Amino acid sequence: MKEMRVELAERSYGISIGSGILERIGAKFRKYEFSPKTALVSNPKVFGLYGEAVVKSLRSEGYDVSTILIPDGEEYKDFLWAYHILSELLKVRLDRKSAILALGGGVIGDITGFAASTYMRGISYMQLPTTLLAQVDSSVGGKTGVNHYLGKNMIGTFHQPRLVCIDVNTLKTLPKKEFLAGMAEVIKYGVIWDGEFFSYLRTEREKILALDPECLACIIGRSCEIKADVVSRDEREEGLRAILNYGHTIGHAIETVTGYRRYLHGEAVAIGMVCEAELSEALGFLEKGKAAEIKALIESYGLPSSADTTLEPAPMLAAMAIDKKTVAGRLRFVLPEDIGRVRIETGVEEDIIKEVIGRKF
Secondary structure (H helix, E strand, O other): OEEEEEOOHHHOEEEEEEOOOHHHHHHHHHOOOOOOEEEEEEOHHHHHHHHHHHHHHHHHOOOEEEEEEOOOOHHHOOHHHHHHHHHHHHHOOOOOOOEEEEEEOHHHHHHHHHHHHHHHHOOEEEEEEOOHHHHHHHOOOOEEEEEEOOEEEEEEEEOOOOEEEEEHHHHHOOOHHHHHHHHHHHHHHHHHOOHHHHHHHHHOHHHHHOOOHHHHHHHHHHHHHHHHHHHHHOOOOOOHHHHHHOOHHHHHHHHHHOOOOOOOHHHHHHHHHHHHHHHHHHHOOOOOOHHHHHHHHHHHOOOOOOOOOOOOHHHHHHHHHOOOOOEOOEOEEEEEEEOOEEEEEEOOOHHHHHHHHHHHO
């Protein structure tokens, strides 16, 4: 079992990484002074795999557990399903001392955290991420939210979880496509923070793809360490935390213009990372050839480096223009300066952006 903490004064919390954690979640839950009534939010597929074990563990510790299921998919991370969750919480009469558990991937974690932050003006929640992407990224940091057809994650709050429990056994049942999508966020950490980690992902690729337990523990642990470090320094994205958005300015635009249905989040981010690396080269911030290194690693994990359909620059730019990363109407990008180091650049000329994304779409 690996333990680490996100240091945020009174909002600090732990991250537990290990095998078989879900079957023992009741004991961890018991350490907190929560009300007996609690709720578990999941989707039918994940609940069918792990729900019974989690509910059994909680009930063995005396908790009255209600189950709330929402459909699986990014397109369901919206106000309507958040309202559904809130309605169910009211029906079962959770109180201000109650807690909710999010069992699933990034969609479940984001919408559950959002519901927790707004129910009775904020109650506790725990993250039980079951996808690689959620384990290494979205479950840590306290960003919650829902999508709007005009933009991804444009409606949300900062609401830190009380605990993040990562059971690596869930990766055994994760579809390969979902696992690879999670690797996009793992690669991101190498580009923005740790060049040695980037090299490790290259040299240990075969073992990682074979789900070698030691390698999985390494990549999940290191990813969480980096994110915890960044979030502890900048909880509300007033500066440093923005580097975690590498690949997301273009990635979110891709998701928006395709209606959140064509690409998994990690796939869109992978394309965004390649585009933003090439944009950095075009602007002279990144040494020639480095973007190709990033692209090669992304492609080696079976991730897309360009869109498989025509995406016109105009709607892409329109989607970027209303993204929450935009400042005073000026687009903001996280651009690599080297593998392991990035810069935040605001006000990149549209003509250069069009030229770069035009080559990819």
